[in-house]
Amino acid sequence: MIDCHCHILPGIDDGAHTLEAALDMARAASTSGIEELVCTPHHLNGVYDNPADAIRQASANLQKCLLEVGIPLRVYPGSELHLVPELPRQLLDGAAMTYNDLGKAALIELPKATIPMGAETILEQLLYRGVTPVIAHPERNLRLARRPEQLAEWIARGCKAQLTAQSCSGDFGERMQRLCRRWLESGWVHLIASDAHRAAGRSPDTLAAGRASVAEWLGEEAATLLTCENPRRLLNGEDLVSLAPRADPRTAPARRRWLGFLPWRR
Numbered sequence: 001m002i003d004c005h006c007h008i009l010p011g012i013d014d015g016a017h018t019l020e021a022a023l024d025m026a027r028a029a030s031t032s033g034i035e036e037l038v039c040t041p042h043h044l045n046g047v048y049d050n051p052a053d054a055i056r057q058a059s060a061n062l063q064k065c066l067l068e069v070g071i072p073l074r075v076y077p078g079s080e081l082h083l084v085p086e087l088p089r090q091l092l093d094g095a096a097m098t099y100n101d102l103g104k105a106a107l108i109e110l111p112k113a114t115i116p117m118g119a120e121t122i123l124e125q126l127l128y129r130g131v132t133p134v135i136a137h138p139e140r141n142l143r144l145a146r147r148p149e150q151l152a153e154w155i156a157r158g159c160k161a162q163l164t165a166q167s168c169s170g171d172f173g174e175r176m177q178r179l180c181r182r183w184l185e186s187g188w189v190h191l192i193a194s195d196a197h198r199a200a201g202r203s204p205d206t207l208a209a210g211r212a213s214v215a216e217w218l219g220e221e222a223a224t225l226l227t228c229e230n231p232r233r234l235l236n237g238e239d240l241v242s243l244a245p246r247a248d249p250r251t252a253p254a255r256r257r258w259l260g261f262l263p264w265r266r
């Protein structure tokens with residue numbers, strides 16, 4: 001597997017605090033079947049600023065340490081970029097880090113409860129400049145969870161969506177898990193990732209459980225697409241492949257069952 005969202009770089013955001021903690025995360029990743037991983041520290045979220053140069057250097061340092069201690073994990077630079085008006089300019093200037101430093105796709109973070117004013121304009125600016133926005137854990141944004149048609153519209157315009165593995169596996173509750181399943185069945189999801197911050201709890205090894213949920217719902221091929229093939233495409237700067245829709249979100253399984261009880265449906 002390739003984990004495309006992980007806060008493993010030590011001491012630069014709310015992920016690993018020390019190099020030792022980062023190496024513990026790397027061991028957890030490696031033993032759970034992750035062979036490659038993208039380091040995605042926060043940038044522009046009002047608390048952490050991690051310009052591309054710093055991430056480039058920190059990723060290279062971590063890779064060196066991994067080789068020295070013999071952990072078989074390859075790491076790449078990336079960043080989790082908050083959706084703010086200065087983001088398009090920073091991406092154009094090279095001040096903000098894209099996936100694998102290629103300038104082709106960027107992991108975009110929304111606030112938890114709202115969609116900022118002008119979000120569509122910022123996303124359009126990125127798409128226009130040839131940078132594909134990958135929306136980080138849209139299932140955890142309250143507005144998108146309530147109005148998923150907004151996400152569907154962004155995806156129709158060219159954005160991609162990455163779910164957190166723990167949302168899929170049920171660690172964040174059944175309701176969240178059901179929502180993830182609906183979105184996966186609707187063909188809206190392109191990637192799942194750990195969004196790990198620690199070696200235990202919010203750990204890289206949660207990706208395996210998220211993958212297992214996807215495999216149970218959509219089959220092995222879909223699980224491989226979301227955890228191996230599409231992440232590989234991100235790292236190569238290639239377009240991501242979408243899942244074929246299996247259900248209309250408006251007629252998700254729960255509602256279909258309920259409608260079956262209505263007399264005029266019999």
Ligand SMILES: [Fe+2]
Pocket residue numbers: 005007080136195
């Ligand atoms: Fe994150």
